[in-house]
Amino acid sequence: MLKIKNLTAGVDDKNILNNINLNINSGEFHVIMGTNGTGKSTLGNILAGKDNYNVHSGDIVYKDKSIINLSPDERAHEGIFMSFQYPVSIPGVNTMHFLRTAVNSIRKSKKQDEIEPGDFIKLFKEKLELIGLKSEFSKRSVNDGFSGGEKKRFEIIQMLLLNPDLIILDETDSGLDIDAIRIVSNGINAFRNKNKSFILITHYNRILNYLKPDFIHVMLNGTIVKSGGRELAVELEEKGYEWIK
Amino acid sequence: MNKSTKQQIEDITSSEYQYGFTTKIQEERIPNGLNEEIIKTISAIKNEPDWLLEWRLKAFQRWLKMSEPKWSNLKYPKIDFQDLCYYSAPKQKKKLNSLDEVDPELIKTYNKLGIPLNEQKMLSGVAVDAVFDSVSVATTFKETLKKAGVIFCSFSEAVQNHPDLIKKYLGTVVPISDNYYAALNSAVFSDGSFVYIPKGTKCPMELSTYFRINAANTGQFERTLIVADEGAYVSYLEGCTAPMRDENQLHAAVVELVTLDNAEIKYSTVQNWYPGDKDGKGGIYNFVTKRGLCKGYKSKISWTQIETGSSLTWKYPSCVLKGDNSIGEFYSVALSNNFQQADTGTKMIHIGNNTKSTIISKGISAGNGQQTYRGEVKVMKNAINARNRSECDSILIGSKSGAHTFPYLDIRNSSAKIEHEATTSKIGEEQLFYCNQRGIDTEDAIALIINGFCKSVFKKLPMEFAVEAQKLMEVSLEGSVG
Numbered sequence A: 001m002l003k004i005k006n007l008t009a010g011v012d013d014k015n016i017l018n019n020i021n022l023n024i025n026s027g028e029f030h031v032i033m034g035t036n037g038t039g040k041s042t043l044g045n046i047l048a049g050k051d052n053y054n055v056h057s058g059d060i061v062y063k064d065k066s067i068i069n070l071s072p073d074e075r076a077h078e079g080i081f082m083s084f085q086y087p088v089s090i091p092g093v094n095t096m097h098f099l100r101t102a103v104n105s106i107r108k109s110k111k112q113d114e115i116e117p118g119d120f121i122k123l124f125k126e127k128l129e130l131i132g133l134k135s136e137f138s139k140r141s142v143n144d145g146f147s148g149g150e151k152k153r154f155e156i157i158q159m160l161l162l163n164p165d166l167i168i169l170d171e172t173d174s175g176l177d178i179d180a181i182r183i184v185s186n187g188i189n190a191f192r193n194k195n196k197s198f199i200l201i202t203h204y205n206r207i208l209n210y211l212k213p214d215f216i217h218v219m220l221n222g223t224i225v226k227s228g229g230r231e232l233a234v235e236l237e238e239k240g241y242e243w244i245k
Numbered sequence B: 001m002n003k004s005t006k007q008q009i010e011d012i013t014s015s016e017y018q019y020g021f022t023t024k025i026q027e028e029r030i031p032n033g034l035n036e037e038i039i040k041t042i043s044a045i046k047n048e049p050d051w052l053l054e055w056r057l058k059a060f061q062r063w064l065k066m067s068e069p070k071w072s073n074l075k076y077p078k079i080d081f082q083d084l085c086y087y088s089a090p091k092q093k094k095k096l097n098s099l100d101e102v103d104p105e106l107i108k109t110y111n112k113l114g115i116p117l118n119e120q121k122m123l124s125g126v127a128v129d130a131v132f133d134s135v136s137v138a139t140t141f142k143e144t145l146k147k148a149g150v151i152f153c154s155f156s157e158a159v160q161n162h163p164d165l166i167k168k169y170l171g172t173v174v175p176i177s178d179n180y181y182a183a184l185n186s187a188v189f190s191d192g193s194f195v196y197i198p199k200g201t202k203c204p205m206e207l208s209t210y211f212r213i214n215a216a217n218t219g220q221f222e223r224t225l226i227v228a229d230e231g232a233y234v235s236y237l238e239g240c241t242a243p244m245r246d247e248n249q250l251h252a253a254v255v256e257l258v259t260l261d262n263a264e265i266k267y268s269t270v271q272n273w274y275p276g277d278k279d280g281k282g283g284i285y286n287f288v289t290k291r292g293l294c295k296g297y298k299s300k301i302s303w304t305q306i307e308t309g310s311s312l313t314w315k316y317p318s319c320v321l322k323g324d325n326s327i328g329e330f331y332s333v334a335l336s337n338n339f340q341q342a343d344t345g346t347k348m349i350h351i352g353n354n355t356k357s358t359i360i361s362k363g364i365s366a367g368n369g370q371q372t373y374r375g376e377v378k379v380m381k382n383a384i385n386a387r388n389r390s391e392c393d394s395i396l397i398g399s400k401s402g403a404h405t406f407p408y409l410d411i412r413n414s415s416a417k418i419e420h421e422a423t424t425s426k427i428g429e430e431q432l433f434y435c436n437q438r439g440i441d442t443e444d445a446i447a448l449i450i451n452g453f454c455k456s457v458f459k460k461l462p463m464e465f466a467v468e469a470q471k472l473m474e475v476s477l478e479g480s481v482g
């Protein structure tokens, strides 16, 4: 699904990521942990194609094609989705209208017809309920005035509606209350299948108890310094990052 | 088909004739230039009473002593006022046989705006067939209005049929010497609309719908007067979202509104004059004076405007809050793209006690567009408990556009409460990336974000136009990012 090869990238000529290598097969669930400011979100942004980051060397191969020259919307059309660490608000833009536009843009890229408005409303309300947001959210503006946890839930609702293949979850658990972590995890687990791959960025072990990932990677100073299985996260929780350095 | 139906179709499809010009006058040519003779000729053609001719001449004398305002932020080549023609009888446009004969670019725009086929035909001058149902609609309108006692006619007609009302109100809101362009308009105005809503009457329909069907025949120097008598209400919509081309580059209209005790006028404008090509060539210069007088107790005037056209816009719809407890509102969205320049804003003048005004202005600049907002809030010495809330937000798209905000406050009574908020932001990269990440391309994302930005103003428009205005923004923003 995704092959990151010797990726060195950053802002202007400054490197934030140094020689990252990562292989993710279909159906796998990977976790990236690491200290603050180490480049985890930067990696997510670069995978999603954010404009102000530059790839200095190396390549990103997704579904057997290099994507480093694709725009963010083209990557989204190809099935890449990122749940943001800090989702921005877009005042005055209705959540339902926004998502319907997004869904239709993706459908259009696949030469599919637009979704019937009535069908979409039903689907949207269904997902709102599943992830535990009141149906009033269909009348609000995107992330505008949402609480921290509501924003994270709304990101997951978007994931469910857009039905992507490669999902980057940047600290989706931060800001969620204990029940919400369970609800959101259940939503993610129900969505998983052998054709979908995940990269979860997190600082905490708690959500991993629900998500049962396949691999844990530790990123320090913009590079992956250690990889392992589920037990690595437990070890990190006990000992912190010092011992790896 | 019976005769009266046929007549109605004629009335509608050749609205140029409805103001009663004769063939003879059509052939008449007035030389370029502006002097007393020209004004006398115009007045004579229109068969005006002496007092109106004198009024025009007085305006002309004042105009001669005035000079073009230089204080705005607009840049344009000097206009030679002696090289313009001040009266040309409306020409009968050549009728086309089908939409196939219309410039395909125009049709594309109409379709993007979602303008129904029949209206497209009206707008582009294609002969319409007899089944066009606006015929019956328009007739029903006229009857309904008549029953309610509402007067709604061209200004020239009103001068002939309701001279007392015209004499009583003309120039009482915008005096002839108000400003350079108003003086010019007063001297040479060609035609326009007149509305009178009698006491206690709620106008039974939005006067907008009528206009759409008649594809309002705007002239170069248009004059509009709307009077709402005690307890009356009317919602009036001017313009349309379809792009309007005009061979006259200079437009200087005057609009006067008067509300008596407990009356309300809601005046909405959706203006989409041809803004010129990508380099700004050929666009319309629009210098408009719009003012409402809340004359009576608890009367209310609100201006809502969506401005996306013109290469140059100079426009400040204002409210004079004379009656106690009167209310003035101004809601505006102005967009400048390419080389468009807009200098707009409002004036709220608080004279009566407990008067209240609200200003919400949204300015959008894209490409090389320049936006200036000028808002004046004036509270007179004897106006007790005046309230004003102003909110002026600008948003910039790209790095070559500009926004300038000039709020003027002149508060002479200490009981006044004035709140002013202003923001300027660049369209957020984070917002764009967020939309892109969800699969929405940049052009659609900008339209989405801008429509969100304007929502509080769009909400004030009559329903059907809110939707069109939204589409209009999208079309106007096309190509604003590389």
Ligand SMILES: Nc1ncnc2c1ncn2[C@@H]1O[C@H](COP(=O)(O)OP(=O)(O)OP(=O)(O)O)[C@@H](O)[C@H]1O
Residues within 6 Å of the ligand: A011, A016, A034, A035, A036, A037, A038, A039, A040, A041, A042, A043, A052, A085
């Ligand atoms: N656009 C940018 N311009 C300048 N510096 C940047 C930019 N983006 C990221 N950085 C810097 O790169 C480093 C990595 O940032 P990043 O957001 O990827 O960290 P992170 O690992 O996600 O941290 P956290 O755990 O706190 O979320 C930080 O020092 C950050 O300040």
Ligand SMILES: [Mg+2]
Residues within 6 Å of the ligand: A040, A041, A042, A085, A170
């Ligand atoms: Mg981060």
